[in-house]
Amino acid sequence: MNRSLRRVLAFAIGSLTVMGAGPLFTAVSAGASNGPGGNGNIGGLAGINHLVVIYDENHSFDNLYGLFPGANGISRASDTATTQVDLATGQPYTCLPQTDTHLVGTCLPDQPFDITKYVGADQKTRDLVHRYYQEQIQIDGGKMDKFVTVSDAKGLSLGYYPTDQLPIAKEAARYVLADNFFHAAFGGSFLNHQWLVCACTPVYAHAVSDGSSKDLHTILGSNGLPTKDGQLTTKATGDYAVNTIFPASKPTIPAAQLPLLTNATIGDELSGAGVSWAWYSGGWNNAVAGSADPLFQYHHQPFNYYANFAPGTPGRAHLQDETDFIAAAKAGTLPAVSFVKPIGADNEHPGYTDVLRGENHLRDLINDIRNGPNWSDTAIVITYDEHGGFWDHVAPPTDASHSDIWGPGSRVPTIVISPLAKRGFVDHTLYDTTSILATIERRWDLAPLGTRDANANDLRRAFTLGEGNA
Structure with missing residues (x-):
């Protein structure tokens, strides 16, 4: 990284330190491990x-x-x-x-840059592949050097x-920020939502494989990129579903649909153990009623x-519906496990919304919980389903215990x-999306869904716990 970029980043980090003044920042080593805890x-x-x-x-x-x-931020990135x-x-x-x-016509050097110099955090950028x-x-292979060349949004x-x-x-400055947390699977929202609930890549039962228009398999070119970018591997x-494909159950849309799945999910395990839970989605009630918001994502x-x-x-x-979650938080009737999925306008997704609108929605959800009767024994985990096509400098793990052919990304x-x-x-500490499943499984004494x-x-x-934090 060149010296001018390091100076800019050092100044920006110093500004944030002032913003977060009060708590002392401590850290745990990336090598530390609590091990694969078993039941109990x-x-x-x-x-x-x-x-x-909350899955943004x-x-x-x-x-x-x-x-x-x-x-472990940008200033620590290698050239x-x-x-x-x-x-x-x-x-x-x-x-x-x-x-x-917002960026066409610029000649920015080949290094990370501050987006807000060209488009504010309260404005939408385009989406990225x-x-x-x-x-x-x-x-x-861990070089993290081909984000621009592959992206349809380029720089x-x-x-x-x-x-x-x-x-x-x-909030991150006040509480805990995990800086070694990876999304579970390569690619986009559909697959990473599946990994959040089943620690698995779904199989398309009886997939067509004849090269016809009904064949959803991907074909790769010599450079490893798709020449036919299908829904399946x-x-x-x-016959694994890895790219956006829609559910067979309503609400859905008339496009490629995945036959109903029957493998186990964390929902099945929680229900089987008598543990209360719900998936709360922004816009769900309207979608079920047949009047889905244009930014309701069926594959979420x-x-x-x-x-x-x-x-x-x-x-x-x-x-x-997400409104049911807000009501439960305010009333003190939250289930043991809540998954909250904001609608497109509120979830920070580039192209759908802007960062600040999504962040303000997160803040409202946090305050609904913090001001509610369940706060004293509640833990909120805010994470992102995937990288959205944006660059990161840290290579994902590749060891056999924490990776497989699906990821992490x-x-x-x-x-x-x-x-x-x-x-x-x-x-x-090394985490990925399945760490959330591991947390649920070990807290409520459930069997793991998979090896990851x-x-x-x-x-x-x-x-x-027990150290007097309030």
Whole structure:
């Protein structure tokens, strides 16, 4: 990284340190591990009686928290990671190519840049490609140097937001920010929502494989990028659904649909153990009634893909509207486990909304919980489903215990907020999306759904139960 960029980042991080003044930033080593706890391994999670997972959208860690003091941020990136390489020529860029209308005509150097100098955090950027095979090429075996060349948004993918402009950064400074948390699977929202609920990549039963228009398999070119970008993996890999495909159950749309799934989910395990839970989605009631908001995302409703939660089944009662969550938080009737999925206008997804609107919605949800009767034994986990096509400098893990052919993908921000949580704490422990499943499984004595959640570190290092935090 060149000296001028280091000076800019050092100044920005110093500004955030002033913003977050008060708590002392401490950290836990990335090598620390709480191990793959088995059933009954509740330990420091025992005081949590309500876990709220808020699943926001499409930002990498460096894109939002790359300037957070004490975190493994942009200033620690190597020149290899910050310098993006053109896939066709193998050479760095003289000027970053641009396709976002706010950036076209600029000649920015080949290094991370402050997006807000060109488009404010209260304005929408364009969307960026975030698909299964594309992200693997972007990661480039851990070099993290092909985000720009693969992206349809080109140079925008290398941009970042000044962390001190983010309302939720103040919560991260007060409580716990995890800076070594990766989204579970390469690619986009559909697949990562599935990994949040089943720790698995769904199989398309009886998939057509004849090369016709009904064949949904991907075909790759010699450079590893798709020449046909299908909903399924290549035929050689199998009939796995990895890119956006829609549910067979209503609400849905008339496009490629995944046959109903029957494998186990965390919802099945919670129900089987008599533990209360719900998936709360913004705009759900309107979508069920047939009047879906234009920014309601059907592929963000992972349980709607499963036979056990189809219309008319007992499990359907667990799928509720975000307004039901807000009412429960205010009334003190939260279930043991809540998954909250804001609608497109409120979830920070580029192209759908702007960062500040999504952050302000997060702040409102946090305050609804914090001001409600359940706050004293509640833990909030805010994370992002995937990187949204934005660059990050940290290579995902590749060891057999914490990775497989599906991922994990890039780092995403994760914040733990709770009266039971540590204060001013940057947690460097290795996590991915399945760490949320591991936390649920070990707190409520459930069996792991797969090998990844069985081996994942749960989030207990974020908590200091019994140490008097208020």
